[in-house]
Amino acid sequence: MNSDIPKVLHPIAGKPMVAHVLQSIRTATKANVSVVVPPNSKSIREQLDQNVSFVEQAIPLGTGDAVRQLQGISNKENLSILIAYGDTPLIKPGTISRLIAKHESSNATVTLLTSISSSPNDYGKIIRNASGKIVKLTEYSDLEESQLHNSEVNTGLYAFNGKWLWATLGQLKPSEKGEYYLTDLIEKAASSEMAIESITTENEIEGIGVNNRIDLAKVEQIMRRNILNGWMTEGVTIIDPSATYIDAEVKIGKDTTIHPNTSILGQSAVGQGCSVGPNTVIRNSIIHDRVEVIASIIDRSTLYPDVTVGPFSHLRPNTVIGNHSNIGNFAEIKNSMVGAYTAIGHFGYIGDSTIGNGVNIGAGTVTANFNGQTKSRTNIEDDAFIGSDTILIAPVNIGKRAYTAAGSVITKNVPTDNLAIGIPAKMEPMSEPKKKSWQIKLAKKKSCAKSKLGEA
Numbered sequence: 001m002n003s004d005i006p007k008v009l010h011p012i013a014g015k016p017m018v019a020h021v022l023q024s025i026r027t028a029t030k031a032n033v034s035v036v037v038p039p040n041s042k043s044i045r046e047q048l049d050q051n052v053s054f055v056e057q058a059i060p061l062g063t064g065d066a067v068r069q070l071q072g073i074s075n076k077e078n079l080s081i082l083i084a085y086g087d088t089p090l091i092k093p094g095t096i097s098r099l100i101a102k103h104e105s106s107n108a109t110v111t112l113l114t115s116i117s118s119s120p121n122d123y124g125k126i127i128r129n130a131s132g133k134i135v136k137l138t139e140y141s142d143l144e145e146s147q148l149h150n151s152e153v154n155t156g157l158y159a160f161n162g163k164w165l166w167a168t169l170g171q172l173k174p175s176e177k178g179e180y181y182l183t184d185l186i187e188k189a190a191s192s193e194m195a196i197e198s199i200t201t202e203n204e205i206e207g208i209g210v211n212n213r214i215d216l217a218k219v220e221q222i223m224r225r226n227i228l229n230g231w232m233t234e235g236v237t238i239i240d241p242s243a244t245y246i247d248a249e250v251k252i253g254k255d256t257t258i259h260p261n262t263s264i265l266g267q268s269a270v271g272q273g274c275s276v277g278p279n280t281v282i283r284n285s286i287i288h289d290r291v292e293v294i295a296s297i298i299d300r301s302t303l304y305p306d307v308t309v310g311p312f313s314h315l316r317p318n319t320v321i322g323n324h325s326n327i328g329n330f331a332e333i334k335n336s337m338v339g340a341y342t343a344i345g346h347f348g349y350i351g352d353s354t355i356g357n358g359v360n361i362g363a364g365t366v367t368a369n370f371n372g373q374t375k376s377r378t379n380i381e382d383d384a385f386i387g388s389d390t391i392l393i394a395p396v397n398i399g400k401r402a403y404t405a406a407g408s409v410i411t412k413n414v415p416t417d418n419l420a421i422g423i424p425a426k427m428e429p430m431s432e433p434k435k436k437s438w439q440i441k442l443a444k445k446k447s448c449a450k451s452k453l454g455e456a
Helices: 017-028 042-047 063-068 093-106 162-169 184-191 213-233 432-455
Strands: 034-037 053-056 080-083 110-116 125-128 134-138 152-161 196-200 244-246 262-265 280-283 297-299 301-303 319-321 331-334 348-351 353-355 366-368 378-380 391-393 396-398 418-421 426-429
Touching: 017 093, 017 213, 034 042, 063 162, 080 093, 080 162, 093 110, 093 152, 093 196, 110 184, 134 184, 152 162, 162 184, 184 196, 213 244, 297 301, 319 331, 348 353, 391 396
Parallel strands: 034 053, 110 196, 244 262, 262 280, 280 297, 301 319, 331 348, 348 366, 353 378, 366 391, 378 396
Antiparallel strands: 080 152, 110 152, 125 134, 125 152, 418 426
């Protein structure tokens, strides 16, 4: 891989390669799972779930030696031992189940998963005798001329009789490189006339191993196509699958439409009846029902039902948008709670803020939350009106139904039902006509929003 990252941690569809293998194993069997890791494997241990045990192979002496490290924790003679490589992420749970069933029903010493490959030169070959029995595994470079056209390859998934496995591992001889190969056990079993069984993958894709970045890209493409096909089967419309990227852990509700150039990543969940994209990134976020996001970035945020976002807005981590609120174009919001029926319709910055229900944030509003040393919060209470180009110098509180005039700089708290105007702003009680006018506008806005909800 030519990488400082362990091969099995390279991500495929949003999670480490080996995590896909472990997920398939866990779906197929409830057996205890152990992972053999090299020294200094902190990164591997941190990225895998806590329901696996880790066994260290102090010196990398090959796959046979790696399995030998497990003997101390898996030495019950009556157990079958399933062995998988961490770089084969496309093997399906059903295939693993078939392998286990074949192994146990046939009482075999070893059962292999093989694949018929269109590029067999890249994998270890299955060698059978005249009666069709497996006698050994060999690399392409070691094949005889009569074996060159053999397209049956080893995928690296095995089931062993535990008693035989632990007794025979110690008999392995080192290669010229000083390594012990698990594949040599097949020839040992055959020479001792032990029962060797096999099953074949339903298609060659399952058997693909990742050895370089080209393989990684190929497997990524296959897995993403499978993910998209699965969601379309579940009732999600994907306008252009070739320009849509959905990670393996994402959840999406039915009747949601995903438009082109959209990525939904990480642990994100999108509800029913949503419209996402085009040109949108959603990462580790919760999107509730009937939300519309256009050409925007949503990162570690939560959008409640009937919210609209975009185009060209950026919701940064720890942002929550209440139901029926509108985040328009070129808005940036960070670490803030925005209430229901609130409008931030135009360009501006909201950071480290709590905004109530029914608030209007005018174009160009900025919460100045950082003084060069510390960050402070802005609090805007229900039904407030923030005029265009208002700058709110945190920490500051805007009371209920308070009003800031366009271009004002707010350095002090604005009481309920007050008007703040000027640079720096001065406070004055809002006149009754202006107060009534604003209350009428609020009532109409909320009535309109509820009416639209009823129509939906």
